[in-house]
Amino acid sequence: MKLNFNVKGSMRDHVYQTLRANILNLELEPGRSISENEIAEQLEVSRTPVREAFLKLVQEELLEVYPQRGTFVSRINLDLVEEGRFMREHMERAVTQLACNHFPAEALLSLEANVKLQRLEAIARNNIRLHELDDEFHQTIFQGCKKERIWNSIQQLNMDFNRLRLLRLQMNLDWDQIMDHHQLIFEAIRDKDPVQGEQWMKQHLRLVVVEGDEIKAEHPKFFKS
Amino acid sequence: MKLNFNVKGSMRDHVYQTLRANILNLELEPGRSISENEIAEQLEVSRTPVREAFLKLVQEELLEVYPQRGTFVSRINLDLVEEGRFMREHMERAVTQLACNHFPAEALLSLEANVKLQRLEAIARNNIRLHELDDEFHQTIFQGCKKERIWNSIQQLNMDFNRLRLLRLQMNLDWDQIMDHHQLIFEAIRDKDPVQGEQWMKQHLRLVVVEGDEIKAEHPKFFKS
DNA sequence: ATTACCATACAAGTATACAAGTTTGCTATA
DNA sequence: TATAGCAAACTTGTATACTTGTATGGTAAT
Numbered sequence: 103m104k105l106n107f108n109v110k111g112s113m114r115d116h117v118y119q120t121l122r123a124n125i126l127n128l129e130l131e132p133g134r135s136i137s138e139n140e141i142a143e144q145l146e147v148s149r150t151p152v153r154e155a156f157l158k159l160v161q162e163e164l165l166e167v168y169p170q171r172g173t174f175v176s177r178i179n180l181d182l183v184e185e186g187r188f189m190r191e192h193m194e195r196a197v198t199q200l201a202c203n204h205f206p207a208e209a210l211l212s213l214e215a216n217v218k219l220q221r222l223e224a225i226a227r228n229n230i231r232l233h234e235l236d237d238e239f240h241q242t243i244f245q246g247c248k249k250e251r252i253w254n255s256i257q258q259l260n261m262d263f264n265r266l267r268l269l270r271l272q273m274n275l276d277w278d279q280i281m282d283h284h285q286l287i288f289e290a291i292r293d294k295d296p297v298q299g300e301q302w303m304k305q306h307l308r309l310v311v312v313e314g315d316e317i318k319a320e321h322p323k324f325f326k327s
Numbered sequence: 328m329k330l331n332f333n334v335k336g337s338m339r340d341h342v343y344q345t346l347r348a349n350i351l352n353l354e355l356e357p358g359r360s361i362s363e364n365e366i367a368e369q370l371e372v373s374r375t376p377v378r379e380a381f382l383k384l385v386q387e388e389l390l391e392v393y394p395q396r397g398t399f400v401s402r403i404n405l406d407l408v409e410e411g412r413f414m415r416e417h418m419e420r421a422v423t424q425l426a427c428n429h430f431p432a433e434a435l436l437s438l439e440a441n442v443k444l445q446r447l448e449a450i451a452r453n454n455i456r457l458h459e460l461d462d463e464f465h466q467t468i469f470q471g472c473k474k475e476r477i478w479n480s481i482q483q484l485n486m487d488f489n490r491l492r493l494l495r496l497q498m499n500l501d502w503d504q505i506m507d508h509h510q511l512i513f514e515a516i517r518d519k520d521p522v523q524g525e526q527w528m529k530q531h532l533r534l535v536v537v538e539g540d541e542i543k544a545e546h547p548k549f550f551k552s
Numbered sequence: 553a554t555t556a557c558c559a560t561a562c563a564a565g566t567a568t569a570c571a572a573g574t575t576t577g578c579t580a581t582a
Numbered sequence: 583t584a585t586a587g588c589a590a591a592c593t594t595g596t597a598t599a600c601t602t603g604t605a606t607g608g609t610a611a612t
Contacts, residue, residue, distance in 0.1 A: 112394070112565070137593070148567040153594085157379055161386060169337070169594050170573040181473055189477050192421040193414065248406055252414050255480040337595070362563070373597045378564085395563055395603040 113147045118155035120145065125164050125175055126261065128268050132177040132324040136165070162258055177326040178262050180314045186259035191307050193252055194240065198287065198303040200247045202296035209246030213288045216242065220281050232277060239284055243291070269317045269324070280309060338372045343380035345370065350389050350400055351486065353493050357402040357549040361390070387483055402551040403487050405539045411484035416532050418477055419465065423512065423528040425472045427521035434471030438513045441467065445506050457502060464509055468516070494542045494549070505534060 121141065124130045142152045156173060159165040163182075167173045216239045223231045244253035283306040290299030318325045346366065349355045367377045381398060384390040388407075392398045441464045448456045469478035508531040515524030543550045 114565080139593090149594095150566055150568090154379065154382055154565095156594095157382060158386065161383065167594075168574095170592095171575080172593055182476065185474055185476055188421070188474065189418065189480075192417055196413070196417040249410055249413065251407065251410055251484060255414075255484070259476060259480070339595080364563090374564095375596055375598090379595095381564095392564075393604095394565070396605080397563060 113151035114154045130175050134175045179326045182262045190256045195300050197247050198299045199296045201291045202299040205246045212242045224277050338376035339379045355400050359400045404551045407487045415481050420525050422472050423524045424521045426516045427524040430471050437467045442509050449502050
């Protein structure tokens, strides 16, 4: 846990961003106890902004507060992971069909640029950046269809999936295949072909399934129930 | 705005529930300004729990805070209404198919009881209770498929739809048709018929479309953009 | 009459003090 | 030694004072 400067934005947001990142990093392990005072000292702010950041994290189910007892980083919930996967699959397919009917030219350009950037970053083996670009690709599709809150809901449901993914020593992702899919999805949107678009998106999403039970067996303390 | 007792639960939650209900009632009109001090006085608590309730309402997009300027009840966003409708349609259809494959006996009993209760309340013309039962019917399907957070996401996206609905003097809902649909959906789940189930759910959801533009023309001040 | 400036009021953001409940561990007693 | 009970050291919940930024209205100079 590193402290940042209190330069820009509100302290509340700074604390929130810091904690959220550290929880999703697993630097703050699932199940670990964490107190308002502890964080306030470490980040050199008062309890109030820390408390308000905690509240936001509670709503996202990244923290669990038990009044007068303590606050804990939530454990990973495999049911939630499946729920997120389910929602993502269905909504991405539906939105892709929408995109293949109407899609703003501006957003289409973003998609194209994104795909090209991915090829570059793939050569540089920059996996972190590739993950970001992957997210942006899908987000752009939702934005183009004016469905960004649905994307946000998906992201929130997928937080446990992201933590789960980090527990694998290496996600042997086949970026070549992923990028091919992105290319094909982009072309389907460009060429207004809803049937192909949905098919490729369906294929694409099948790449990101993670076997949670194995990982749970390795790290039982990090999991719920 | 009526004040309640500070008997049970936290003050924060009490304030939150009160404000949320009054916003969704339209007793607190979209666009109206509202301050922490004002609410703290009315509800006879300090600013802290009010402030924390505000934060939660901001996250649900029912309030908008402009630092050092003021806080306002958010205006109704028709894009959001459409986004909620879209998500609801697709997720309800997907979950209904799930339910038609596996569904816990316990949840199935709940559905059956719910359908029967609806018939009773329809005779009593108790529309408020009918709306509650309608929500519970759909919620039960999601619960039975272990997809309750998806239901919660839908509910959150549909808050603007609910406010919109209240602006109609009378929603001429055909409860007989609605209840018939519920019966048919229940039977499809019971008889494990995914095709019929999804079809009826699709039909069913087409009943609750609201023409937002007309209402916006009548009450322009309540709407965004 | 218009404009520039300043005083004031009021908004949310933050810090700190206090209240109330829980856990923990020591102590006194059997 | 074992156990009941109490006290101290935590926790989060709430109240209040202070800080900082913004809007507003009045006043004086042009």
